Each structure stands twice: as C-alpha cells, then as structure tokens.
Amino acid sequence: MAHQAHAYHMVDPSPWPLTGAIAALLMTSGLAVWFHFHSTTLMILGTILLLLTMFQWWRDVVREGTFQGHHTPPVQKGLRYGMILFITSEVFFFLGFFWAFYHSSLAPTPELGGCWPPTGITTLDPFEVPLLNTAVLLASGVTVTWAHHSIMEGERKQAIQSLTLTIALGFYFTFLQAMEYYEAPFTIADGVYGSTFFVATGFHGLHVIIGSMFLAVCLLRQIHFHFTSEHHFGFEAAAWYWHFVDVVWLFLYISIYWWGS
Amino acid sequence: APPSGQRGNSFLTLEGREVKVKMAARLLIRSAVRAATTCRAAPVPALTRGMAAGGIPTDEEQATGMERIVMKAMKEGADPYSMMKPKEYAGSKADPHLVPSITNKRIVGCVCEEDNTAVVWFWLHDGEAQRCPSCGSHYKLVAHELPH
Numbered sequence: 001m002a003h004q005a006h007a008y009h010m011v012d013p014s015p016w017p018l019t020g021a022i023a024a025l026l027m028t029s030g031l032a033v034w035f036h037f038h039s040t041t042l043m044i045l046g047t048i049l050l051l052l053t054m055f056q057w058w059r060d061v062v063r064e065g066t067f068q069g070h071h072t073p074p075v076q077k078g079l080r081y082g083m084i085l086f087i088t089s090e091v092f093f094f095l096g097f098f099w100a101f102y103h104s105s106l107a108p109t110p111e112l113g114g115c116w117p118p119t120g121i122t123t124l125d126p127f128e129v130p131l132l133n134t135a136v137l138l139a140s141g142v143t144v145t146w147a148h149h150s151i152m153e154g155e156r157k158q159a160i161q162s163l164t165l166t167i168a169l170g171f172y173f174t175f176l177q178a179m180e181y182y183e184a185p186f187t188i189a190d191g192v193y194g195s196t197f198f199v200a201t202g203f204h205g206l207h208v209i210i211g212s213m214f215l216a217v218c219l220l221r222q223i224h225f226h227f228t229s230e231h232h233f234g235f236e237a238a239a240w241y242w243h244f245v246d247v248v249w250l251f252l253y254i255s256i257y258w259w260g261s
Numbered sequence: 262a263p264p265s266g267q268r269g270n271s272f273l274t275l276e277g278r279e280v281k282v283k284m285a286a287r288l289l290i291r292s293a294v295r296a297a298t299t300c301r302a303a304p305v306p307a308l309t310r311g312m313a314a315g316g317i318p319t320d321e322e323q324a325t326g327m328e329r330i331v332m333k334a335m336k337e338g339a340d341p342y343s344m345m346k347p348k349e350y351a352g353s354k355a356d357p358h359l360v361p362s363i364t365n366k367r368i369v370g371c372v373c374e375e376d377n378t379a380v381v382w383f384w385l386h387d388g389e390a391q392r393c394p395s396c397g398s399h400y401k402l403v404a405h406e407l408p409h
Contacts, residue, residue, distance in 0.1 A: 003407070003409065005343070005363055005407060006342050006343065007342040007344050009327075067325070068325070068326050069324060069325035069326020069327050069328040069329055070326060070327055070328070071328055072327050072328050072331045072342075072344075073331065073344065074344055151317060154315030154316065154317040154319070155315045155317065156312075156315060156316025159317065225317075225318060225323075227317065228317065228318050228319050228320045228322075228323050228324070229317050229318075229319050229320075230319065230320045231320055231328075
C-alpha cells in the first residue's frame with residue numbers, strides 16, 4: 001500500500017487513456033474514409049479498440065475500488081460528483097435536440113404546409129406502443145428502486161431478481177421501439193419531422209441500450225458479491241443514469257409523440 | 262342491526278351501513294394504535310454475517326485496504342488522513358493550535374483574521390510552541406502516526 005497521508009487515490013499509470021484517444025482518432029477518421037472510399041475497416045478497428053478500452057478501464061476501476069479498497073469516502077464523493085456532472089452534460093446534449101424540435105414545430109414553415117405535423121406525415125398514435133413504452137420505463141424505474149433497497153437491506157435474492165427485471169424491461173423497451181422504427185410510416189428522410197423524430201428518439205434509444213449494459217454489469221457484480229449494503233456506488237450511478245433515461249423519454253413522449261401528433 | 266345474511270335487494274339498509282362504518286372505524290383505530298406503538302427499530306438478526314443474514318456482505322465483513330483503515334479510524338472517532346476540518350483551538354499559550362505531523366516539521370498557513378486574503382505561511386518545528394509572525398497565535402506540533 002502506498003504511504004500517503006491523505007485519503008485520496010493516486011491512480012497507477014494506465015494505458016487506457018491513450019488507447020481511448022487512439023480509438024477516437026481511428027473512429028472519426030474511419031468515418032471519413034467510409035464516406036469517401038467505401039471502406040469500413042478503419043472505423044471498425046477504432047470501434048473494437050474503443051470497446052476494449054472501456055472494458056479494461058472500467059475493469060481496473062472495479063479492481064481498484066472493490067478489490068484493493070482505494071475508494072475511501074472522499075474518493076467516492078468525487079465519483080458521485082463525476083457521475084452527476086456527466087449526466088448533466090447529457091441533459092444539455094438532449095436539450096439541443098429538443099430545441100431543434102421546438103424550433104421547427106412551434107412555427108412550421110410554408111414548405112411543411114404551415115402546420116405541425118407537416119402535410120403528408122402520418123404520426124404514430126401516442127396511445128398505442130409509445131404509451132406502452134412509457135409504462136415499461138416507469139415500471140423499470142420502480143424495479144431499479146426496489147433493487148437499490150434490496151441491496152441496502154442485505155437481501156441478495158431480491159436484489160438479483162429486481163435488477164434482472166429492470167434489465168428485462170429495458171430490453172423490452174428496446175424491442176418495442178425497434179418494431180416501431182420498422183413499422184413507422186415515415187423515415188428520417190421525411191423532412192424536418194423525420195429528422196427531429198429519429199435523431200431525438202434514436203439517441204434516446206442508444207442511451208437505453210447503454211443504460212441496460214451498465215445495469216447488466218451491475219447485475220454481474222452483484223452476483224459476484226462486489227456490492228456491500230453500505231458501499232455500492234457503481235449500482236447507484238447506474239440507477240441515476242437509468243432514471244435520467246426514463247425522464248428523457250417522458251419529455252420525448254410529451255413533446256414529440258403527444259403534443260407533436 | 263339487520264342480520265348480515267338477509268338482503269332482499271341489492272343495497273344495504275341505513276342501519277346496515279351504520280354497522281359497517283362502525284366496524285371499519287374500530288378496525289382503523291386498532292391498526293393505528295398498533296402502528297403508533299410498534300417497535301420501529303430494525304431487529305438485530307442473531308446470525309449477522311453474509312449469506313446467513315441476507316446474502317449481501319457489509320463493509321465490516323468486506324471492506325479492504327485504505328477504505329477499511331479509514332472505516333476503522335472513523336468508528337473510533339480518529340481522523341488520521343485529515344478528512345475533516347482541523348479542530349478549533351483558541352490559539353493562546355494555554356490552548357495552542359495543535360498541528361499533527363508525520364515528520365518533525367509541517368508548514369502552517371495562518372489566516373489571522375477571518376476573510377484575510379494574505380495567508381501567513383511558516384514552518385512549524387517540533388518542540389516549543391511557535392507564534393504566528395503576524396497575529397501571534399500559538400501553534401504546537403504534535404506527532405501523528407499513520408495507520409499503515
């Protein structure tokens with residue numbers, strides 16, 4: 001153990017920031033190569049490197065915290081601040097797409113027919129699958145809270161069951177949304193309606209998948225006894241992220257699916 | 262009150278309704294009394310470890326490394342890694358500021374008066390208490406052992 005007179009964690013040198021940066025370089029230049037030269041090799045290579053980086057970096061964080069005990073109270077506080085700041089940045093990310101939607105829909109141009117939804121667009125009925133999706137995500141918010149209380153109260157079986165249920169609900173949402181995308185009477189190329197719809201809901205869907213993966217990792221860790229009843233910040237961070245995803249959906253549903261229909 | 266079995270039509274008589282309300286009120290009061298007088302403290306399980314208790318370990322069982330050292334120290338009220346604000350002293354000769362140090366000297370920064378922007382920095386050495394060159398507060402170095 002390092003001889004330190006403070007409770008912070010001076011992290012050991014690590015190659016993952018470098019591999020992550022290289023992955024970002026390969027992915028972006030690979031994207032340009034794909035556009036101009038019809039080859040996806042560089043981009044795929046970059047993506048593989050990104051996935052390897054994420055896996056190994058976060059595995060190191062788990063090792064440092066759970067197995068080596070470096071996550072003292074001040075360190076945990078820093079991790080909490082970090083997650084909150086990250087989610088805040090994601091809020092601003094989505095704010096932009098909502099801005100775009102409202103910009104186009106509050107004052108529809110003559111090209112659209114001066115109305116919203118634009119002429120020729122058959123919107124999805126907000127009281128069909130989108131309403132089911134809303135119920136699914138709200139229910140998953142309940143089950144993730146159940147999982148948290150189970151962990152705090154030391155109930156292993158319930159924690160595993162409720163966390164599994166949360167992930168299952170997340171997958172169900174993704175499945176339903178994929179079906180909707182396939183069956184939708186409009187595409188991303190259908191004017192500004194299509195653009196705002198699919199970019200906003202598309203990024204949301206991506207975040208649902210990311211959140212589900214985060215929760216799945218937590219499930220694996222819970223099964224392997226990583227979490228204690230007092231210290232389980234990885235799970236809390238996943239739960240915060242999941243609630244954020246749920247709230248974004250609620251705004252999407254109200255704005256685009258309901259008001260915008 | 263009319264007997265419960267007899268119901269010629271599909272709605273209760275006034276007397277029947279009154280009986281049901283009285284019974285409901287009694288039950289409500291009984292459960293309220295029970296809720297108010299019940300012991301709220303979580304019962305301490307006889308078997309308290311890991312799989313025997315509920316299957317999720319506690320920090321007491323599983324914390325390791327620095328986290329465990331800090332946890333143990335906090336339980337005893339100690340603060341070996343200076344996580345908390347420094348203790349407050351009068352700064353007089355009788356009650357000098359006690360400055361913990363892992364060696365025989367430590368830098369002290371004295372903010373003589375609240376909101377002063379110029380901090381007075383000086384080395385505090387082991388031995389007799391020293392005084393801040395600006396405000397004269399007394400500072401005394403005390404030996405401080407790190408848990409590891």
